[in-house]
Amino acid sequence: MEVGGAHPADVTASATFTKLVARWREALSRYPNLRAVLTVWLVFLAVFALGAALGWVTHLSQVETALVLAVFALVVAFGQNVVILSGGIDLSVPLTITSAGIFMTELASSSGSHGILGIVGALAFATAIGVWNGVWVAYLKVSPLIATLGTNIILTGVVLAYSQGKPIGSAPQPLIDFMTGSVGPFSNVLFMGIIFTIVATLLLLRTTFGRRIYAIGNSPDVSYLSGIRTRGVTIAVYALASFSYGLAGVMLSGWNRNASPLMGDPFLFPSIAAVVLGGTSILGGRGNVVGTAGGAALFTAIGTILAATTLPPSTRDIIIGVVLIVAVVMIQRERVTG
Amino acid sequence: MTPLVKGVAARVRGGNPPAILGSLVVLAVLLLLYGSVKEEAFSNFTLQEVATATATLAILAVGQTVVVISGGFDFSPVAVLAFLNVFLVTQAEHLGGSYVLTAIVVVAIGAAIGAINGILVGFLRIQSIIATISMFFVLSGGALALLDQPGGSVPTNFSLALSGEWGPIPASAGVIAIVGLLWILLKNLRFGRHLYAVGSNAAAAFARGVPVRGTLVATYAFAGLFYGVAALNYTAATASGDPRINFVLLVQLFAAVVIGGTAFGGGRGGAIGSIVGALCLILLESILFSVGVASYYTPIVFGAVLLAVVLPSAIGSDANRFARRILVRPRHTAASAGGEG
Numbered sequence: 001m002e003v004g005g006a007h008p009a010d011v012t013a014s015a016t017f018t019k020l021v022a023r024w025r026e027a028l029s030r031y032p033n034l035r036a037v038l039t040v041w042l043v044f045l046a047v048f049a050l051g052a053a054l055g056w057v058t059h060l061s062q063v064e065t066a067l068v069l070a071v072f073a074l075v076v077a078f079g080q081n082v083v084i085l086s087g088g089i090d091l092s093v094p095l096t097i098t099s100a101g102i103f104m105t106e107l108a109s110s111s112g113s114h115g116i117l118g119i120v121g122a123l124a125f126a127t128a129i130g131v132w133n134g135v136w137v138a139y140l141k142v143s144p145l146i147a148t149l150g151t152n153i154i155l156t157g158v159v160l161a162y163s164q165g166k167p168i169g170s171a172p173q174p175l176i177d178f179m180t181g182s183v184g185p186f187s188n189v190l191f192m193g194i195i196f197t198i199v200a201t202l203l204l205l206r207t208t209f210g211r212r213i214y215a216i217g218n219s220p221d222v223s224y225l226s227g228i229r230t231r232g233v234t235i236a237v238y239a240l241a242s243f244s245y246g247l248a249g250v251m252l253s254g255w256n257r258n259a260s261p262l263m264g265d266p267f268l269f270p271s272i273a274a275v276v277l278g279g280t281s282i283l284g285g286r287g288n289v290v291g292t293a294g295g296a297a298l299f300t301a302i303g304t305i306l307a308a309t310t311l312p313p314s315t316r317d318i319i320i321g322v323v324l325i326v327a328v329v330m331i332q333r334e335r336v337t338g
Numbered sequence: 339m340t341p342l343v344k345g346v347a348a349r350v351r352g353g354n355p356p357a358i359l360g361s362l363v364v365l366a367v368l369l370l371l372y373g374s375v376k377e378e379a380f381s382n383f384t385l386q387e388v389a390t391a392t393a394t395l396a397i398l399a400v401g402q403t404v405v406v407i408s409g410g411f412d413f414s415p416v417a418v419l420a421f422l423n424v425f426l427v428t429q430a431e432h433l434g435g436s437y438v439l440t441a442i443v444v445v446a447i448g449a450a451i452g453a454i455n456g457i458l459v460g461f462l463r464i465q466s467i468i469a470t471i472s473m474f475f476v477l478s479g480g481a482l483a484l485l486d487q488p489g490g491s492v493p494t495n496f497s498l499a500l501s502g503e504w505g506p507i508p509a510s511a512g513v514i515a516i517v518g519l520l521w522i523l524l525k526n527l528r529f530g531r532h533l534y535a536v537g538s539n540a541a542a543a544f545a546r547g548v549p550v551r552g553t554l555v556a557t558y559a560f561a562g563l564f565y566g567v568a569a570l571n572y573t574a575a576t577a578s579g580d581p582r583i584n585f586v587l588l589v590q591l592f593a594a595v596v597i598g599g600t601a602f603g604g605g606r607g608g609a610i611g612s613i614v615g616a617l618c619l620i621l622l623e624s625i626l627f628s629v630g631v632a633s634y635y636t637p638i639v640f641g642a643v644l645l646a647v648v649l650p651s652a653i654g655s656d657a658n659r660f661a662r663r664i665l666v667r668p669r670h671t672a673a674s675a676g677g678e679g
Contacts, residue, residue, distance in 0.1 A: 314481075320475045324475065329462055
């Protein structure tokens, strides 16, 4: 660019540009999955642009609906994300959500208070489930897949026996008001999602605990030898994850006004898919929450847009399956080539 | 002989004697209990019931076992089952009414679906969990697209052929036996040796000239084939179509594999154990029902059994190996094999 005769302003402009490119390259190399994160959000926008071009998206409210639904998916996927980052997997997602929701509505309607007791109780209950999972994985050395699967099926029985298959109680009114309320045109849930993402990102990237999760995911042996109490961290990871599922269960119950025995079922595989779509490695140690948020948003975007078309709802699952494969292949190609 | 070859040879020859022994002991105890609490426990009718209930679970578990031995996991079987079930109900009449042809087509589709999984895992090097979850989404969508609510039916002769009786034995028991024999055949073919080698250590197997990628494609294709057989049996037993996904079945599937003595991580175990494991679960369910435990509590018992079964082997094993066992297999293997499986 800087050949003789160029205008000085051009020189500075191109120098600035070169510097920007260099900085961008550096950012990409420092955060290896930044590209995946950006891609997933760009695809999210592209889906809506395409929807608008084809006349399927006519209102901004459709985008907002997708994002609100994405917040529920995100809160769940964050839990899954933490577990996957630590090198495990959590299949107890559906029934932790459900049982937390049912626990809350029961406790809230029986205590007759504002429901604070119910919410706190449900979150504590969910966290206890996580500790139980963590003990199986960390101390009893059971494969995370089996341990969490076992937990899930046990909770299935507990919830079925308790609810006899029917929706239970109703969520406390203040919670319902909050979950269905909005500030100006934006739903409260959206703000919760933004705050949740920020707190979750800070927790993972700016705290010792967060860095330890990555360390364990990259190599449990090295982490152990460098003095990290890997068992304790593993238990904390599962507890944090289940806390998130519990939070999602509470939020969903408020949003739906009650808790039902099947409310958690649609979240299991999508939570894993959202984590993977967002660029987190299923082997652990690499990934972040912003990408997962994008994965969750993309997921719900496809569903929301298809709802506005004449295509059957089953198309959503087919598209998501294909998108997931394509995304994973692309992410892996990128890691191999650089 | 190198340790790898020796180890694999021993495993292929001997299976996993202590583990399958364990499941046989469990089976014996359950049979005694079953015989004592159930009325007419061994009459033709109840045996027929048990065999029919066991068949779907057992055959799916055989497919899952093949995948687990290769070092992977398959989350798609319940979706394959739902898809092929509604395919049978909705499309069978287009195939000219020949049951044999229909059965062949269904099993072939199952194998093709499996082969796609295998290509994703073997050639595109996608983690088996993600590949099969993607397939799960595609097929559960596909099942709903073919039939959006439970319904439809299959001809009575088709039902009777696979869930009636073959001479003195229940047809389902016959199908299980055929599947078991097919597994024993597979295990003793070159494919079987390659399967255990890839599951033990894909990098070492590759270095010794085992066609790792081809073996993985074959692994998932055979698994899919078994799912296809399970779908035939399931459809014959229920005589109707249901596009909904049965998550409890997925859990039972993993439980049957674990009870049968196939360890997660690959390279060990066998499908006969999984058939025994499936039978154990069905007997357990039947026992609980007979003593009057509400069906709501059955999942709790299943979960407790699943955790109880893995506990002793988990505690007893080499702690270091378990520290390295993350999800599926030792990290160093995955890395040096380029993320195979």
